[in-house]
Amino acid sequence: MLPKLNGVIVPHRKNTAAMPAVKMPAPKSVTIPMNMHIGAPSVPCVKVGDEVKVGQLIAEAGGFVSAPVHASVSGKVTAVGPMLASNGSQVTAITIESDGEMTVSETCVAPAISDYDSFIAAVRASGAVGLGGAGFPTAVKLDVKDTSRIQEVVINGAECEPYITADTRTMIDDADLVKEGVELLKKYLNVQKVVIGIEKNKPEAIAKMNELAREDSTISVKALPSVYPQGGEKVLIYNCVGKIVPEGKLPIDVGVVVMNCTTLTFLAKYAKTGVPLTEKMMTVDGSAVANPQNVIVPIGTSMQDVFDFCGGFKAEPKKLLYGGPMMGIAVPDSTAPILKNTNAILALAAKDAVLPEPTPCIRCGKCIDTCPLKLMPVEYARALATGDMELLEKRKVNLCMECGCCSFVCPARRPLVENNKLAKAELRKYQAEKNGGNK
Amino acid sequence: MDKLILSVSPHLRAKTNTTIVMLDVVIALMPALVMSAVVFGLRALLLVAVCVATSVLAEFLFGLLCKKPCTVGDLSAVVTGILLAFNLPVGVPVWQAVIGSIVAIIVVKQLFGGLGMNFANPAIVGRIFMFLAFSGTMSNYQIPNDAGELVATATPLVATGDEVPTLLNLFLGNNNGCIGETCAVALIAGGIYLMVRKVISFHIPVVFIGTVFVLSLLVVPEGQTAINYALYQILSGGLMLGAIFMATDYVTSPYTKWGKVIFALGCGLITFAIRQWGSYPEGVSFSILFMNILTPYINNWTATKPFGGAK
Incomplete structure (x- = not known):
């Protein structure tokens, strides 16, 4: 038995766990920033006045560690200019006014994937980034050159943050896509072992994934304790395959690739349809939200539009978050757009938003x-x-x-x-x- | 929409605070407080009231004088007051208890920067100060006789012949000493409460008491069974009170697990050494004070090894 890693018991508040995602209609406009991933910002390749369709390339990868960006609605580009990002920096963003049609671009055809190189090229073209939160470009992560370096792929279905149930719904509603995603990994990355890590508070998702494991001996499911943060990369790797990622090293250095379950299902979908990353399923919740639910949203939609779709606010929101309450980022106003890696937006009423004042450290340890x-x-x-x-x-x-x-x-x-x-x-x-x- | 609150994550906090922690300590001390009144009479409660009131007032006035935010609400001064009173013989004059409390709060705690900044346990140093300043009253252990009058009798650690209490009486608190230290069962009950509430871990009390127990087995006087002697040693004097409530003070004890073990081992060793070879019958407070001083070093020696950290 490996020694256990510590953590905290957080309230789960998985209010939306039983709610399959609802697709939101096209918003009036979307604002898509160029820094929705770790690495170099994307470079816009459209100009004001251009007509675009869903899935059309609007910005190219700005370097090796970067990702392309695609239009999430059909309509007209109305602005390409600076925007204040949630971290306080200025970033270029493309604003598209929607024509309400959501016409899909004719460029969206299933990619021709025949080997490792064409698979990585497809992943690169899809605009995929780590959807669990960090937003690391998926093509860069998967481009390991020598596939024998990969001993295990760990699929992150831990979803340890309170409130968020987007990954839970993905595993339950898109189990077939998880299976197809694993097939891709087996075929093109020569993966022999896939471990899906899920916190024990999601029995339905565990049952679904266990069905896959019964059909495919490469897959195994690891039920993780409901102790936050099971989804932290190093913690997840340790608890799923018993390996320690040393300081300054990457998971691949110990033979592990970690992927969020939603990133995997997106890749499977892309391989079939060729529609790049233009929409995101996410949880909308928090004490100020009238109708908490899971919603499929075009990337670049403002938080305000999503909250309005969810019935608006039942109490005055005092804090708006990208992500869960443990690691989420507070934003200054509700115009903040939905990003590729946004898995939840929360609106907290005063009782949850105001934090207690600090007092002197009593060195309790x-x-x-x-x-x-x-x-x-x-x-x-x-x-x-x-x-x-x-x-x-x-x-x-x-x-x-x-x-x-x-x-x-x-x-x-x-x-x-x-x-x-x-x-x-x-x-x-x-x-x-x-x-x-x-x- | 009004201005939104911007803050760094996490945006969720456990339902706890310093006041709740201190309140748990106060609750854990209640059984021993009741037993102090049962064994020593109502004057025990008077001493506790005086020490608590003086401690809180001293903390309040110091904050006022130094224009610092009022901190009496965190209840740490209440804990200090109760613990200091528990370390006094029942006959100590009120004015001496007042001075002891002022020394504990002002000199030991506030002059070093207030809660969290003091290097030694305020109640321990307050007691040691009184022990040196008022050695007459502080070593005059009295207990009510059948008629209710206070009479001086021997404490268990110096008792001989007929005065030696039985183990059962030691356990139940029916023996002489400082007002809060005699009833082992009440103190242990409080300790279990603190462990269940996760305010303290078992490390310090178990290792401290265990060390004294094991070392006592090595020096059993002739004519006594080893187990009886060792049990007698751990049930006597201030060991239970010190090990459960004073050595576990967050601020002045190590914050790593192994640090706590080393700290408690040191406390046990010094307590044993003073009892065995020193000129004082009891050494619990000195042992804790000495280990308080070593705490920063122990923290340093026992720093955690980060997960995956390179050398």
């Missing part, structure tokens, strides 16, 4: 006891306050994945994740200076 990666947030707080960069380096604040367990559990309500983020940035600066000085 609960942040250490709950950290899945065995880090020491209490020490980072002190080290950052005193500028002790050596201590930050020695105690490996750089490994922090910002999962939020420490802040969640802290009785003094210290903003530990915020502190860790700052400490990581300060440490990077310090290390860059140190290395610069050595040269």
Whole structure:
């Protein structure tokens, strides 16, 4: 038995788990930013006034680690210009006014896939990015060159964040696509072992995936404990295949590729239809939302349009989030667009939105006891306050994945994740200076 | 739509706070408080009231004087007051208890920066201060006799002959000592409550008490059975109170698991050494104070090994 990794018990609030996704009609307009993935921003290839159709290429990949972007509605390009992204930076975005028709582009034909190279090329052309949250370009992840490096593929169906049920619905409603996705991996990446990791609080999804496992001996299902954060990449790999990804290495360095279950089903769908990543299934929930549900939304639709589709607000929203409450990003206003990797949007009423005020740290060590990666947030707080960069380096604040367990559990309500983020940035600066000085 | 709140994740917090933690400690101390009144009479409650009131008032006035936010609501001063009172013989004059409480809150806690910043347990240092400043009253252990009058008798650790209490009386608290330390069963009940509520882990109490127990087995006097002697040692004096409630103080004990083990091992060793070879009959408070001072070093020695971390 491997020693267990720690975590926290969070309230599940999976209110929408029994609701298959509903397709939302075309919004009046969509605003599609060029940085919906990790890596170089995409480069627009349309100009104001151009007529576009659903699935038509509107921006090309801006480099190797990048992804193309496609129109999510049919209509006319009305703007190509700067937009304030949720992280406060300026990013180029393309605005398309919808004609309401959702006409699919004639360029959308099933790609010709015959071998590894054509498979990777298809994945690249599909615009796929990691849909679980991080948005890493899928083609880059799968482009391992030598497929014998892949010992296991871990499919992430953990969905450990409260509220979110989009992946749950994908596994239940699109089980056949999961199966087809696995077939693709077997055929073109020569994958021999697929482990689907699902938190135990989703028995229906586990049952569905077990059906696949019975038909296909390459597939196995790992029921994970309902302890947050099972979906964290390193935690998931450890709990599914018992491997530890060392500091500074990638999962592929230990023979593992991790894919979100929705990324996999998207690839399967793309291989059949050739319609690139233009819509996203996601959970709409939170104490301010009138009718919480799962919705299929054109990428670039504003949060406001999606909330309106869900019956508007039943209480005044005080906080809007991309993603779940543990790692989600708060946005300044409801015009924020749905991105490729948005798996939920939440609107929280005052009772959930206002966080308690911090009080002095009482050094209880609960942040250490709950950290899945065995880090020491209490020490980072002190080290950052005193500028002790050596201590930050020695105690490996750089490994922090910002999962939020420490802040969640802290009785003094210290903003530990915020502190860790700052400490990581300060440490990077310090290390860059140190290395610069050595040269 | 009004202005939206922007904050860094997580946007969800566990239903806990420092006040709830401190309230749990206060609740855990209640059985022992009741037993202190049963064994030592109502004057025990008076001492607790005086220490708590003085501690809270001192904390409040210090905040007012230094224009700092009022922190009495976190209940940590209440815990300090109860623990200090529990470490006093029942006959200690009220004015001495007042001075002890002021030293604990102002000198040991607030002058170092308030809650979370003190390096030593305020109640422990308050008690040691009183022990040195008022050694007469602090070593005059009295207990009500059948007529209800306070009379001085030997504490279990110095008792000889007929004065030696039975193990059962030690367990139930029917023996002389400081007002909050005599009833082992009440203190253990409080400790179990704190563990169930996950306020403390088992490490410090079990290792501290276990160390004293095991070491006592090595020095059994002639004519006594080893188990009886070792049980007598762990049920006597301030060990239960110290190991369960004072050594487990978050601020002044290590925050790593192995750190807690080392800390408690040290406490047990020093307590045993003072009891065995020192000129004081009891060494629990000194042992905790000494290990408090070592805590930052222990934290450093026992730092966690990050998951997947490179050397």
